[in-house]
C-alpha cells in the first residue's frame with residue numbers, strides 16, 4: 098500500500114520520529130535537539146501541502162483528467178466581471194464548454210451573467226464569497242458561510258447548487274478542508290496554471306498554453322485577464338487543430354457539478 102502524503106500521515110510521521118528521539122534521549126542520552134530535524138521536515142511538508150492544492154494534502158482534490166483521451170477542460174476564476182460575456186462569445190464560436198469558479202459577492206450582483214453562462218452550457222463553481230487575502234486565517238465557521246453564501250447566490254440565479262469548489266490562490270488549510278467537507282463540495286485544482294494575471298503579452302501566453310496542451314489537462318484562467326481574452330480564440334483554434342476536444346470539467350474528471 099502506498100502511503101499518501103497528507104496532513105494526517107505527516108502528523109503521524111512527526112509523532113513517530115518524536116517518540117523515537119524521546120526514547121533515545123531517555124535511554125541513550127541523545128540530545129533532544131535532534132527533534133528539530135523532524136519538526137523542520139514537518140513544517141516544510143505542511144507548507145508545501147498548503148500551497149499546492151493538487152497535492153490533496155488536507156482534502157481530496159481533483160486536478161487532472163484521464164490521459165487516455167485528447168480532452169482538456171478550461172476553467173475561469175474570479176468572475177463574473179463585465180468582461181465575462183465576451184469570453185462567452187469566443188467559447189460559443191468554438192462549441193467549447195468551460196467552468197466558471199465564481200466569487201459569490203460578484204455573482205450576487207450579476208445574476209443575469211450567471212444565467213447566460215448556465216444557458217450556454219457552462220458549469221458554475223464556488224470560489225468563496227469574498228476571495229479575501231486573509232481567507233487562510235478564517236475560522237471553519239466563517240469559511241462555511243463563505244461557501245454557503247456563494248452557493249446561495251448561484252442557486253438564486255440558476256436554480257443549481259454547485260458542488261465544485263476551487264480554493265482562492267490554490268491554498269488549502271485544515272479549516273478550509275473541514276468547511277469543504279461539511280458543505281459537501283468537491284475540491285478542484287488545475288494541471289496548467291496560465292499565470293494570466295501576470296503574463297501581459299497574449300502571444301507569449303498563447304505559446305505557453307499551446308505547449309501545455311496534454312490529454313486530461315485542466316487549464317486555470319481568469320475572467321479578469323485581458324491577456325486571456327486576447328488569445329482565447331487563437332488558443333481554441335490551435336487546440337482543435339492539434340486534435341484536442343474541450344469538454345466540461347464534470348465530464349473530464351467524472352464528478353457531479355451540482356447537488
Ligand SMILES: [Zn+2]
Pocket residue numbers: 174175224228264265266
Ligand atoms: Zn481566485
